[in-house]
Amino acid sequence: MSSISRWLNRVTLLTSKERGNREYKAYLKEDIMISTRQQAKLSQRSYLYQSIRSVVSLFAIWPVVWLIIIAAFIEPLPSTAPAAERAGTLTDLSQKVAPLASEDYCGYIFPTPEQLAIRTVLKKMVTRCIDCGEVVQYRAFNGRVYTLTQFSGKNVAVLLPDSWKNGLSLEERRTFIDRCDLLYEHYKELIGEEPAGDGLLPIAVISDTCGWGCGYIGFKGIEILDADWSLNILRQELAAGKLHGVVVHEMSHNFDVFWRYLHYLPDHAHAWTDFMHAYIEIYSRMGSKDFSPEEIQRSEILRNYVPYISDETATWADCVRDGLCEDRGINRNHAWAGINHRVAQLHGVRAIRGFMSFLRNYKATQRPPSSPEAKEDLRIEALAFGTGLNLGCYVDTWRWYASAGLRTRMMAQYGANNPFCFDNDRDGFSVIQGDCDDGNPVVNPGATDLMNGLDDDCNLVADDQLFTEPLGRDFPNPQRLSYPARVTGQITANDADFFIFPLPTPRRVRFTIRSTSDFQGFLFVYNRQGAWHGYQFVSTGGTSAQKYDLNEAGDWKFGVELNVESRPGQYAVELADAARWPVMWGTTEPPALQNGAYRLTAHTQMLEDVLETPTHVRFWVSGVGFVGTVPFARTTSVDWIPESSLAEGTYGFRAQLFSGSIPVADVTAAKWFELARRR
Ligand SMILES: [Ca+2]
Ligand SMILES: [Ca+2]
Ligand SMILES: [Ca+2]
Ligand SMILES: [Ca+2]
Structure with missing residues (x-):
């Protein structure tokens, strides 16, 4: 494609994207009183920064996408990488993936009336077999027309270019359609409502859309970028019986049916997906290729909930509504989603189903609330309905917002007592404050984990020992750890921290690295010969989990390291046994x-x-x-x-x-x- 047509495409894309999002901005401005402070903050924040932040953290659970991100943004790899491997990996990836510009991340569109008027409507074709492809003209969100082959399922139709049609085996293609159909059913059951729009939900694979994937908000329609690396991710997920995360993500935009009732942040569509993309994988029990539903849940709690809740000065007004805590590692979208993840973790699926049913009933009878405060009142009231409990004490623990009127209503509806806020064993922590055994006073989040087979400190890993870098001093090189272990440390300029840990038997080990302040960089796992076995990248304020098969007992080494695109700062690492996954009942x-x-x-x-x-x-x-x-x-x-x-x-x-x-x-x-x- 010539650079001029590329440029023209970009302009078309931006124009159509701008129109939908202009409507959304107008909606935010008219219906919501954004504080002047927030407005100022908004205009200061570059779109690039926001997009990279949301996408980089969004994809934290996709190891393969990390390779792409690394290849796209970071060159060369850290000097510690062996030269031969460095060259091999980078050449392959950089040839496939051109560096992405900021707008390439977008990922959603509020459809304009014009877009809806010309959208492709795909009728349900029950008499058509799953293998019978039909060549169709597909009109994309950006108005361009593509010739694609349509394969129809029950709820969705996938529209494939030749590259994907030929790149997938017959069985892979069937499984892809079937998995998308099932995903749609699980969303429909969880949320209790379908996206607007007639006919089948189109999932079109095209060469130019508003990101790696793009989805309408509250409306049927998904586009996936036609790229080899994306096809490869899909094939790897299908091989494990799972589904490409980009489809899961974009479909959650389509199922963002309560957006007028919940959205108040500038990028709220991604606050919704920060919850829903992961939660549908948890709810449906699908998980992903590498991670079980429980591992995904734990990772989401670490990513979304912990950074907010562990900063005792963080409040909803400052850190979420006004977005003033980004430099303390608290992302407002994550914090918004973290509350729902925490309720889901404590109260299970029934609470979230109840939450959705409350929102459905409310939407059927009431106009959208008009301020961030009123929207939070609605969200908390819906969560209270889902849990059947007075969440006034949760709001206090979270330093969140609830009006006096809502507190009175919850009191009248559910009574004063919420057992999750009691401290039965008097160890200073209630369940909502993190006590994972409220019948045992030596088990609580303030305890030290002893080698006793118990998870004394309630981080969901038994007998993990904590290693902390002394303030103002460096870890010895290398620092010896036990296994499982946790590490908190700090990377300064030109610094790298290396660790050795003894593995009693060969096993699959999950490494989780979290940026707890400015840190942005790599975790490298080295094989027994000293070459790198694998690596992961964490962005500022982000979390990245990755599993490695460590196939020998004995000492293994890993390092927390920087390169040219990295930033010094504080980090936390956990290493523990990975869950048995995937499993088939x-x-x-x-x-x-x-x-x-x-x-x-x-x-x-x-x-x-x-x-x-x-x-x-x-x-x-x-x-x-x-x-x-x-x-x-x-x-x-x-x-x-x-x-x-x-x-x-x-x-x-x-x-x-x-x-x-x-x-x-x-x-x-x-x-x-x-x-x-x-x-
Ligand atoms: Ca307690
Ligand atoms: Ca306890
Ligand atoms: Ca523990
Ligand atoms: Ca223990």
């Missing part, structure tokens, strides 16, 4: 056809990693939807009689465990079978 067998009915059968294999005792098994057929729910047993089956309108061809079925209406394990892998021609 059950297996399926090829369906047996008897008297026009297909018998779909699932066998239970392992219930150890299931969230709660299952009560039901629900069956799903690709392109069709849920076809039956039966009480749980070790082996269950449903007899599915296909509708006569259903075409012959390949279908897949899956089974998922439920406790009541709550998913408690991921769906089984799709079992593909042929639907025979019927007379």
